[in-house]
Amino acid sequence: MKAIILAAGLGTRFKSKKPKVLHEILGKPMLWYVITNVKNGRINDIAVVVGHGAEVVKKRFENEGVKFFHQKNPKGGTAHAVLSAKDFFSSYDGYVLIINGDSPLVSGETIRNMQQFIHMVQTYEGIKLGGVVLTSYLQDPTGYGRIVKEPGTDRILKIVEEKDATPEERAIQEVNGGTYIFYAPILIEALFNIKPSPVTGELYLTDVVKYINDKGYEVRSFMAKEPTEILGVNTRWELSLVENIIKLKLIRYWAERGVTFHFPETIWIEPDVSLEPDVEVYPGVMLKGKTKVKRDSVIGTGSVLKDAVVEEGCEVREYSIVEESSLKSSSIVGPFARIRNNSIIDERAEIGNFVEVKKSNVGKGVKAKHLAYIGDATIGENTNVGAGVVFANYDGKKKYESFVGQNAFIGSNSLIIAPVKIGNWSYVAGGSVVNKDVPDEALAVSRPGLKILERKGRKLLDK
Ligand code: UD1
Ligand code: MG
Numbered sequence: 001m002k003a004i005i006l007a008a009g010l011g012t013r014f015k016s017k018k019p020k021v022l023h024e025i026l027g028k029p030m031l032w033y034v035i036t037n038v039k040n041g042r043i044n045d046i047a048v049v050v051g052h053g054a055e056v057v058k059k060r061f062e063n064e065g066v067k068f069f070h071q072k073n074p075k076g077g078t079a080h081a082v083l084s085a086k087d088f089f090s091s092y093d094g095y096v097l098i099i100n101g102d103s104p105l106v107s108g109e110t111i112r113n114m115q116q117f118i119h120m121v122q123t124y125e126g127i128k129l130g131g132v133v134l135t136s137y138l139q140d141p142t143g144y145g146r147i148v149k150e151p152g153t154d155r156i157l158k159i160v161e162e163k164d165a166t167p168e169e170r171a172i173q174e175v176n177g178g179t180y181i182f183y184a185p186i187l188i189e190a191l192f193n194i195k196p197s198p199v200t201g202e203l204y205l206t207d208v209v210k211y212i213n214d215k216g217y218e219v220r221s222f223m224a225k226e227p228t229e230i231l232g233v234n235t236r237w238e239l240s241l242v243e244n245i246i247k248l249k250l251i252r253y254w255a256e257r258g259v260t261f262h263f264p265e266t267i268w269i270e271p272d273v274s275l276e277p278d279v280e281v282y283p284g285v286m287l288k289g290k291t292k293v294k295r296d297s298v299i300g301t302g303s304v305l306k307d308a309v310v311e312e313g314c315e316v317r318e319y320s321i322v323e324e325s326s327l328k329s330s331s332i333v334g335p336f337a338r339i340r341n342n343s344i345i346d347e348r349a350e351i352g353n354f355v356e357v358k359k360s361n362v363g364k365g366v367k368a369k370h371l372a373y374i375g376d377a378t379i380g381e382n383t384n385v386g387a388g389v390v391f392a393n394y395d396g397k398k399k400y401e402s403f404v405g406q407n408a409f410i411g412s413n414s415l416i417i418a419p420v421k422i423g424n425w426s427y428v429a430g431g432s433v434v435n436k437d438v439p440d441e442a443l444a445v446s447r448p449g450l451k452i453l454e455r456k457g458r459k460l461l462d463k
Contacts, residue, residue, distance in 0.1 A: 001042075114134060263283040400418035
């Protein structure tokens with residue numbers, strides 16, 4: 001089986017410079033979902049018809065293993081779009097799936113079931129179907145093509161677009177889901193014989209159904225499992241609704257695999273995220289990119305994880321951000337921590353409030369619990385980084401690295417000027433400026449002497 005995805009339209013109702021199919025749902029373009037669902041429907045020979053914004057669409061999907069066809073006039077209509085890809089299927093003696101690029105909810109399972117349906121009809125009824133159309137009943141069918149059937153059967157006689165429908169046809173609640181499978185030789189003949197709509201001047205793909213019927217081939221309806229599956233995204237509001245549906249499906253998927261989500265309606269989760277049982281996610285969390293969270297970890301309110309790896313038993317406390325970094329098992333970050341640029345927080349380490357860690361390796365059991373900046377640093381096991389410590393990694397021109405050994409103590413408000421090495425079991429007194437290496441077990445102090453003038457304080461206050 002081959003598939004054609006229609007993604008050339010102007011998307012006028014979106015009111016956007018950007019092509020409609022590139023608008024994002026949970027961090028991925030709408031068209032990514034359609035391509036992924038088609039592949040999950042076990043079809044790998046895929047053509048995408050591009051037109052409006054063709055170059056940007058092609059660029060985004062150049063590594064998806066799909067072929068591109070150009071629709072010269074993206075106002076030509078959906079049948080004109082299919083005709084633009086005629087070289088893809090005109091000499092093919094088989095079935096072709098056609099799906100609108102704005103239908104991201106049609107699942108791979110449904111696509112497989114539609115193929116199975118054609119096969120069953122052929123096996124048990126001995127009929128070769130001209131086509132199958134995915135349909136659903138909608139409470140409010142406004143905007144969708146209406147399915148006109150031979151009464152009492154699932155044989156579709158024609159599909160009528162809303163603009164061309166009579167009042168009786170408009171009252172029909174069974175609608176066209178914009179996903180079809182047609183027998184290629186009869187499809188190509190139909191495409192060359194249909195006429196433009198007298199109302200819009202467009203060539204409608206939906207008109208091939210009547211032609212195929214008139215030729216004596218049956219076109220049957222195939223009911224979507226859930227009515228939401230067929231929702232098309234024509235406006236920004238529909239984009240929001242569909243994004244919400246996809247998100248809830250993802251959350252349900254992980255919930256069924258043992259993850260707890262508190263107030264799931266407030267949580268953002270992207271399709272490439274993976275979670276293990278007994279993970280707990282609190283309200284307002286964003287799980288982005290290829291984030292992985294392993295068993296027994298807790299992600300606190302308002303935290304954002306992007307391409308993060310969180311191993312077993314970690315705590316990401318409230319309002320923390322972890323980007324492109326790993327937290328090893330039983331480590332704790334936050335509240336209000338920021339970990340970024342390939343940092344590693346090793347087992348049992350604790351990174352506390354208002355601590356930023358950038359491109360650094362923080363060893364096992366290290367504690368940096370308040371107000372620090374750790375940049376381009378490697379810190380050995382069990383070292384303590386006091387409040388307000390800053391690793392100055394930048395001299396205005398270049399970045400440099402710092403190395404701190406194991407079991408060291410860096411007192412509060414010290415400034416560690418890179419490049420520098422601080423040894424094992426060494427002690428940097430609070431408020432020191434460290435601009436030379438400190439050997440193992442040494443004490444480093446740089447501090448102007450403190451003067452104490454007896455009773456002078458009270459005198460100043462009395463003035
Ligand atoms: C279409 C169907 C309608 C169905 C609905 C389901 C037609 C005529 N109507 O209406 O019966 O109920 O989908 O969502 O097919 N496109 C092109 N080239 C064009 C025009 C459109 O590639 O010249 C692409 C668009 O990018 C889009 C898809 O085809 O991805 C559907 O086009 P759209 O304008 O959204 O059709 P609907 O009005 O939604
Ligand atoms: Mg549409």
